[in-house]
Amino acid sequence: MADITLSSIGKTFAGTPAVQDISTRFEDGEFVALLGPSGCGKTTLLRLLAGFEMPSSGQIRIGARDIADGVTGTMVPPEDRNMGFVFQSYALWPHMSVRRNVSYPLEIRRFSKAEIAAQTDVALNATGLVEYADRMPSELSGGQRQRVALARCLVSDPDAVLLDEPLANLDVALRASMQAVFTDFHKRTGATMVYVTHDQSEAMAMADRIAVMDRGRIQQFDTPQNLYERPKNRFVAEFVGLGTVVPLRGVEKTDAAAHGHVLGKRIAVQSTHNSPSHVCLRPENLTISETGDLRAKVARVTYLGGKYLLESVSECGTRLLAETRAKFDVGTQLGLTITTPWAFHED
Known part of the structure; x- marks a missing residue:
């Protein structure tokens, strides 16, 4: 296994930048997710x-x-990088059995028959595919095919495993169960894993750290908790989780606390910046109370299972989200209290 270091990486297509000046490091054995909207550069980086x-x-x-240098033109070919790649389409050989699909990378590297058999058995065991070893890909479910693609990566003992939206073709229930498969695979092998997805719930559930990308750049590379609780800028705040970004005025900061005006009300905020300019109001920062700081009208109610998500509109027209176990009708007037939201600086 090994760490991966990127220094000022850029990639252009027909003069248009797809990836711009990315410098970062994926630690040995880390599970990293590349998260962002379509066209942000995450698949190009992979x-x-x-x-x-x-x-x-x-x-x-x-x-x-x-392994690659854009200045000198150095380029180690894919087959010599000792990296496994799991495609969204699985990319299985339809005329080969599960066992042969898994063992094929060892065959083309001319391993002995004994080595091929031993390493293939280990990979099939690790992915729960022993009983399916003699089946053809057409006889497998989508989740089982994904396991075959994962086993094919594992068999070569790669330094890193790269995964390009591997769960995109599966239904919701199967995607949830496959998340556990990938997490267990990572814990068992200790492989460095780089996982591309546009689904933040997948990234938050599996990754040690997430690189949130937009317009070819990494906007923030952090733990799932920090991305949600301490977004670095407006894009991350609005892309990760639910919430509303609003301006922060008249900030006064001391060693003990920071205060400022949000939607015309003076409140305490959390921040590491000396002059924060915006706050991110998550649902947990808003409490429904008759004596609340703000007045708002319920515009939409969504049942989330055991609780409701209320989308309300304040008197100044700002959209606010709150969660409650009690159901409110559309049009109900609410009092909302704001509790210490996270503040950041946006140029």
Whole structure:
């Protein structure tokens, strides 16, 4: 296993930047998710790591080995990088059995028959596929095919496993169960894993750290908890979780606390910045009470199972989200109290 270091990585297509000046490090054995909307550059970055694309600028290193350099033109081909790749489409050979699909990477590297059999058995056991070893891909469910693709990665003992939206083709229930498969696979193998997704619930459930991307750049690379509770900017605050970003005025900060005006009300805020300009109001920052700081009217009610999400509109027209176990009708007037939201600086 090995860490992955990216230094000033950039990639352009026909003069248009897809990835811009990314410098970061994925630690050895870490589960990293690349999260962002369509077109943000996350799949391009994964393909650069795999060796399917050559960087236009910057360097990529696995451990102490340089595998790509956009300046010198150095490019280690994909087959020599010792990385596994799990495609969204599974990419299984339809004419080969499960066992043969898993063992094939070892066959083309000319391992002995004994080594192939031993390592294939280990991979099939690790992914719960022993009883399906003689079946053809057409006889498997979507989740089972995904396990085959994962076993094919595992069999070569890769330094890193790269996964390109591997659960996108599965139904909701199966995706939830496969999240546990990927998490168990990571714990068991200790492999460095880089997982591309646009589904934040997947990223939050599985990853040690998440790189939130937009317009070819990493906006924030942090733990799931910090991304939600302490977003760095407006994009991260609005993309990760539910909430509303509103301006913060007249900030006064001391060693003990910071205060400012939010929607015309003076409240306490949390921040590490000396001059925060906005706050992120999460549902848990808003409490329904008759003596609340703000007045708002319920515009929409969504049942979430055991609780309701209320979308309300304040007197100044700002959309606010709150959660409650009690059901409120559309049009109900509410009092809302704001409790210490997170504040950040936005240029």
